[in-house]
Amino acid sequence: MSAVDRKMLRDLWRIKGQAIAIALVIATGVLLQVMMSGLVASLSETRRTYYERNDLAEVFAPVVRAPQTVLGRLAKISGVDRVSGRVVGRALIDIPSDPVPIQSQAVGLPDTGEQIHNTVYLTTGRFPAENHRDEALLLSGFASAHGYGIGDRIEVTMNGSRRSIRIVGLAQSPEFLFVAAPGEMVPDPARYGVIWMRRSALASAYDMSGAFNQALFSLSRGASSEAVIDAIDQILKPYGGTGAYGRSDLVSDRFVSEEIDGLATMARAVPPLFLAVAAFLLYIVVNRIVQAEREEIGLLKAFGYTNREVGIHYTKLLLIIALAGAILGCLLGILSGRAMIPVYTTFYNFPFLVFRPDPTSFVIGAVASIVSASAGSIFVLKRIFALTPSEAMRPPAPADYSKTMTFKGRAALLFDQPTRIVMRGLARSPWRALALSAGIAGGMALASGMTTIYGAFDRMMNLSFTVIDRSDATVYFHSPLGEKAAYELARIPGVIAVEPLRDVAATLRLGRELHRGSISGMVAGPEITRAIDHTLAPIDLPARGLVLSKPLAEILGAAPGDILTVDVREGRQPVLEIPVTRVASSLIGAPAYMQLDALNKAMSEPARITGAHLRVDDAKADQIYRKLKDMPAVAGVSVSENARASLQKLMDQGAGSARYIMGAVAFIITFGVVYNAARIAQNERARDLAALRVMGFSKSETTFVLLGELAVIVLIALPVGSLAGYGLSFLIANGFSSELYQIPASYDPFSHGFSAAFILAAAAISGLLVMRDLNRMDLVAVLKSRD
Incomplete structure (x- = not known):
């Protein structure tokens, strides 16, 4: 081992605390990169393999009732490879x-x-x-x-x-x-x-002997799915076809695709934030090391070491830290990805799912770590290389402090000497203080942003089930019934209130954008389940027109005044032109609302409902549900309490659980930033602090000089970090939101207060560690370090 390599190992051991902290910051960024990229690759490959092995249809065509002979006509459509009919x-x-x-x-x-x-x-x-x-x-x-x-x-x-x-x-x-x-x-x-x-068993149950009510299609290579779907609809329309749709509109595939897309988005956006913080910390560390070893660099150059060899020496030190963090991040990323697999096999019913890390993520993580490590050394070493050995071996010229602040008269009496030293130190090195403050503010932003998201998930739950949907249960019928059905529900003992509804399957179009979904018909002034605006005020549905949820309006690019083409896919299947009147806030799904009477009029089917929202007496809930179970017209009952519990489970154990990992990572990084700031300040001021001790300052006064600067830096960082965290929370909320649920980001005082308390606690712990080292400091050795 060469002499410079032994020196490098000694340097690495001397800054082991900072090195570990920086390596952990890098590891967290690489962890997220490997975990998220691996989940995206695993889910995508497993879904593709599963679809291919089990021949998932590419086009689905529901119909009321069509004879088996129609399958022959469907098979002759250009672009159709195989067709089958079944009963559902x-x-x-x-x-x-x-x-x-x-x-x-x-x-x-x-x-x-x-x-x-x-x-x-x-x-x-x-x-x-x-x-x-x-x-x-x-x-x-x-x-x-x-x-x-x-x-x-x-x-x-x-x-x-x-x-x-x-x-x-x-x-x-x-x-x-x-x-x-x-x-x-x-x-x-x-x-x-x-x-x-077996088909015969279901055919007898649903009166489908010799008929089918759903056709499934596989397409030929290169076939146009739009053209095939149009041809299918033309053939099945006389038999009550409700509109063929592609695999991408299958509810199951759509939500799995959204999960994969969401993970891919976070994999692209989140890890770079952490690696950027790591690069910033590495820059500060290498700047301190190189400046502190200015004379040693000059001595190395005097002994014949070239600029390239000296640069490689310091770059090796940084690369060891970076590569250690990258390797640790890769290992933890694999473990985290494997830990997430049971979540997806539970919630998405994959029969097999093996976490297979994406090799590209390892390369990206390693390269990003190396780049972040190298970026810090390039700018600092460039200044040192410009010096001759003789000049580099001399201590740098003292800084000109003649124009910095002075304390005279009343100001000198107002502040004691240690406080004046703290204030002068900050004034003499404002950029260093601002750099450290920016690093802490970045950690504060990550912590407060993620803590805000925790509260946003809870807020979404509360708004969805206490403000928007205030029902206890929702009853669905097999087919549209007269409004008399709502009165029959109201007569059940224990039912407090009934609000009829009608859901109509439809395709909504605006220009080239379309959405396959439904229109929810509600009474004019709903009280149980409502549409709300951005102020949480209920929206009275207009006599004519649609109220779109915000997610649906964004999908279609629609705004109030736009005219939507609504292709109704049931009943007489009219094609309607309906204006958009309002945009409502929605936190679950992407619904479209319309007044019930106006919807029935557009359908030419007055006084028809497909279900009802209920408010029930809790003491009689079980009797009510058992009564509904025995009603032949009831197709299903959705209990709000069960739906809320399912959503909470999904967020805690399913897709939303990733926020806990990201939150833990954010707080680890925050502590690493604060700890490094304290260590950097200690190392930069070591000689000055030793001089103060020799001049008669007590240990507590010397500690106050160092930690006083850290306290000011931290206090400056808190409001900046809080403001940055407020903006970051919106970006993170947008990444978590999907058509399944939307996360409402807003300013949460508790989240920002909690994050600030964590920063202060991290500063206090770091200060105690630094104070312990200051009390053990060898004054003579420190003062002789630059003799």
Whole structure:
């Protein structure tokens, strides 16, 4: 080992505290890069493989009822490779221990042969026998949530008729990665089931003998999905076709895609923030080291070492720190990614999912670490290399402090001598103080921004379930009924209030932008479930026109006054031109609202409803839900308490759980920044502090001089960091928001106060560590260091 390499190791040991802190900052940035990029790659590759292996259809075409012979015409459409028809239907599962009827989807399997599309992945058991109409497969996630196994029987209501079905197998399907009940936006395996039965069994239950109500398509390579969908709609329109749609509009695929896109966005945006902080810290450290070793650099050059060799020497030290952080970040990123895998297998029903880090993320993390380390050394070493050995070996010329502040007269009496030293020190090196303050402000911004997001998640929950949706339960019917159905619900003992609704499936278009969703028809002045504006005031729905939620308005690029083309996909399927009147705030989903009477009039179906929002007496809730379970017209019941619990679980254990990792990382970085600021200040002032001790200053006075500067720097950083954190919280909230839920960022005094308290605590701990070293300082050795 060469002499300069041994010197490098000694230097590294001397600044081990700072080196560890900086390495941890780099590691956190690389951790997020590896974890998020790996999750994106793993989810994308697993989804692609799963879709291909199990032949997920590329186009879905629901229809009221079409004869089997129509499949031949559909197969002749240009661009269609394969087509199959099946029977599907809504069903209710009766769990005796649960008063609420569980919504489910019944899906037909071919009586003979294999499935052409959406092949079921059998996790255990066997397929239903061809001649046993009471046998079925059950979605494995639902079975696990309720403790069902092979051989158990469940009571199911299909098309108004009660049936007893025996479970012979548990299964999963690429069609049901994301499982949520109709009318709900949150996945909950316990609240929605999928049942697979032989086609003949479902055909008899839903009156589909010799017919189908959903066609599935695979397309030829290079085929235009838009042209194929238009041709499909033309053929199926006489049979009640409600509009074919591509795989990207499948609810399951759409939400999984949004999750992957959200992770990809954060993988691009978040890690650079942490690596930028690391680069800043490295710059300060290398600047201090090089300036402190100015004479040693001159001596090295005098002994014949070239500028290149000296530069490599100091660059090696930084690269060791950077590469150590990068390696640690890669290892922790792999562990974190693997820890997140159970979340996605639970919430997104993947039958298999292995975390496979993206090799590119390792390269990006290592390169970014090296660049951030090198960037700090280049500017500092350039100034040193310009010096001759003789000049570099001499101490730098004393700075000219003649124009800095002086304390005379009353000012001298107002401040004691240590305080005056602190103030003069800050005035003499303002840029150093501002640099350290900027680093602490950056840490404060990360901490306060993430803490604000914690509160924003809770605020979203409270607003959604106490201000926007104040219902206790929502009832859905199999088909539109007369308004008399709402009165019948109101007569159930324990029902306090009923507010009818009508949801109509529709495609909303504005120019080239479109959104496949629905229109929610509500009474003119809703009280139970409402649309609200940005001030949280309820919106009275106009007699004509649409009120769009903010997410939907952004998707379509719509504003009040725009005319939307609304292609209704049920009933008479009219195509309507409806103006946008208002934009409402929405925190869950992307709904569109319309007055109920106006919607029914546009549909030419007066006084029709598809469900109702209920307020119920808590003491009689179970009796009410059991009563609803026995009503043939009821297709499902969504209980707000269950929906809220599911959303909370999703945010704590699902996609939203990433905020906890990012929050922990933010606070680690914040402490690292404060600790480095204290250590840098100590090392830069070591000689001055030793001189003060020799001149008669006590240990406490000397400590006050050093930590007083740190205190001022920290106090300056707090308001700046708080302001930066306020802006950062909006960027982070936008990254977490999706069509599933939107995070409302706002100024949260508690979050900023908590972050400020953490900064002060970090400064106090760092100060204690520095004070311990000051008390142990060898005065003679420090004062002789530049002799």
